[in-house]
Amino acid sequence: MSGIFFEVRNISKSFPGVKALDSVSMSINRGEVRALVGENGAGKTTLMKVLNGNYKADSGALFIDGCEVCITDPTVAAHMGISIIFQELNLVNGLSIAENIFAGRLSEGGRPIRWREIRKKAKEYLDRIGFNIDPKIEVGKLSVAGKQMVEIAKALSYNAQLILMDEPSASLTQNELEKLFAIIRDLKQKGIAVIYISHRLEEIFSICDSVTVMRDGEIIGTSSVQDVTKNRLVEMMVGREINQAFPQREHHIQEEVLRVENLMRKGGKAKISFNLHRGEVLGIAGLVGAGRTEAMRALYGVDYIAGGSVFVKGKKLQSSSPRAAKDAGIAFLTEDRKDEGLTIDFSIKSNIVMANLKKIVGRLFLSNAKENAIADEYIQAIKIKTPSRTQKVLNLSGGNQQKVVVAKWFNTDSDIIIMDEPTRGIDVGAKYEIYEIINDLVSHGKAVIMISSELPEVLGMSDRVLVMKSDAIVAELTGERINAVDIMNYAF
Numbered sequence: 001m002s003g004i005f006f007e008v009r010n011i012s013k014s015f016p017g018v019k020a021l022d023s024v025s026m027s028i029n030r031g032e033v034r035a036l037v038g039e040n041g042a043g044k045t046t047l048m049k050v051l052n053g054n055y056k057a058d059s060g061a062l063f064i065d066g067c068e069v070c071i072t073d074p075t076v077a078a079h080m081g082i083s084i085i086f087q088e089l090n091l092v093n094g095l096s097i098a099e100n101i102f103a104g105r106l107s108e109g110g111r112p113i114r115w116r117e118i119r120k121k122a123k124e125y126l127d128r129i130g131f132n133i134d135p136k137i138e139v140g141k142l143s144v145a146g147k148q149m150v151e152i153a154k155a156l157s158y159n160a161q162l163i164l165m166d167e168p169s170a171s172l173t174q175n176e177l178e179k180l181f182a183i184i185r186d187l188k189q190k191g192i193a194v195i196y197i198s199h200r201l202e203e204i205f206s207i208c209d210s211v212t213v214m215r216d217g218e219i220i221g222t223s224s225v226q227d228v229t230k231n232r233l234v235e236m237m238v239g240r241e242i243n244q245a246f247p248q249r250e251h252h253i254q255e256e257v258l259r260v261e262n263l264m265r266k267g268g269k270a271k272i273s274f275n276l277h278r279g280e281v282l283g284i285a286g287l288v289g290a291g292r293t294e295a296m297r298a299l300y301g302v303d304y305i306a307g308g309s310v311f312v313k314g315k316k317l318q319s320s321s322p323r324a325a326k327d328a329g330i331a332f333l334t335e336d337r338k339d340e341g342l343t344i345d346f347s348i349k350s351n352i353v354m355a356n357l358k359k360i361v362g363r364l365f366l367s368n369a370k371e372n373a374i375a376d377e378y379i380q381a382i383k384i385k386t387p388s389r390t391q392k393v394l395n396l397s398g399g400n401q402q403k404v405v406v407a408k409w410f411n412t413d414s415d416i417i418i419m420d421e422p423t424r425g426i427d428v429g430a431k432y433e434i435y436e437i438i439n440d441l442v443s444h445g446k447a448v449i450m451i452s453s454e455l456p457e458v459l460g461m462s463d464r465v466l467v468m469k470s471d472a473i474v475a476e477l478t479g480e481r482i483n484a485v486d487i488m489n490y491a492f
Helices: 044-052 074-079 097-101 115-128 144-156 174-189 201-207 230-238 292-300 322-327 337-341 348-360 368-381 398-410 428-443 455-461 484-491
Strands: 004-015 018-029 033-037 059-064 067-069 082-085 162-166 193-197 210-215 218-224 256-265 272-277 281-285 305-312 330-333 416-420 447-451 464-469 472-478
Touching: 004 044, 018 044, 018 059, 018 193, 018 218, 033 044, 033 201, 044 074, 044 082, 044 162, 044 193, 074 082, 082 144, 097 115, 097 144, 115 144, 144 174, 174 193, 174 201, 193 201, 201 230, 210 230, 218 230, 230 428, 256 292, 272 447, 272 472, 281 292, 281 455, 292 322, 292 330, 292 416, 292 447, 322 330, 330 398, 337 398, 348 368, 348 398, 368 398, 398 428, 428 447, 428 455, 447 455, 455 484, 464 484, 472 484
Parallel strands: 033 193, 033 210, 082 162, 162 193, 281 447, 281 464, 330 416, 416 447
Antiparallel strands: 004 018, 004 059, 059 067, 210 218, 256 272, 256 305, 464 472
16 A cells, blocks of 8 residues: 545535435545445445535545545546446447447547547457457447446546446456456556445455445444454444345245247347246346346347247237236346336336336326325335435435336236346345345245346245356256356356
């Protein structure tokens, strides 16, 4: 370490009905990797946005190398050596990878854009993180994991002295995560500081030097990672003790409710066949890019299929469309909550009820009283942290936005629920609450398909596991065969 680079003193920030930050103070040294942890709504992302100039603090001060600075917007922050990777990807789908990496910096002094040079530089940053892809490809054609890698390359393209990473590993495979860690270690060796936000506590002990815990907008404590345990961090984060990672439930698997025969998505490489039963959690494992999400999108009718059949409760779906799937009792929680799962300019209650408007129909019009009652039920059941049901979703933390997605589809009363990365960006305590809801659903005869990149989640929640590779189901595991070694052997 070579002395304090960045310091926050008594920063406070309020929104209508919420005090997001309450006299927060912290400092970070050059070359230090500092973890910032806390439950959803603890204030982590708000603090990052203050540091990056997206938000203006109500009070307090920021210091760089001991001198007070005024960061009015992200451009000013970039010029001061501060770069951020947001949890919600900040990319333009219609532009190329190179254009996204150098957005706002494509031309200097009004001169013509030197596309060959721009693409060459973009490829250099992509190669640094091991992402072997043509920088001319449109970002909209990438998976969530691919977009995340572009965000990392974009952050590296700035000559930053402090990089803020808000859940950078949320959609990365283990191999990609190791590459990210290698990049962070390289940055550290060059004296660049990193603030690393993650709900995956094992990452903190692997890559971070120190950890700061936030709760309810306040700093609870800061410690060296060598001097704190995972259990202690959890207790500090949630203010209570969590004895186990996954809730227990009795397994009562019943009759078949879904059968997929030789389903092949348009442009896919293989046909898939499987079934699903009432009372069952069917985990789908595999590396990012294995075709897990694509297979479920085809099943639900979001993407075109080249062939195959889907049977729900023995009855063949006559058409392939989200409407047909929803009418048949299938729900689909997408992994991309920002673009596909939510209408972020709408209120919480509007988002929760929009997938099942029939539930709130009165004699002539939609019933506001019914809408309020349903929203309040799920806000309480799933513990959505909000001052009001009328709060716009865009003002919620990422984890609470994810809870609204869950509430929206649970409100449809579907018998078959497809969950693609259901706990992405959700903290330890909230994950447990989602797991309890899943268990409650299957105990009442629902059936759940769960895609997850978190292997412990697959192991802890699944009754049966399908492993996918190259668009194909390469293994079906049950009982003692549901273990990390077998899953990863088939995945690779």
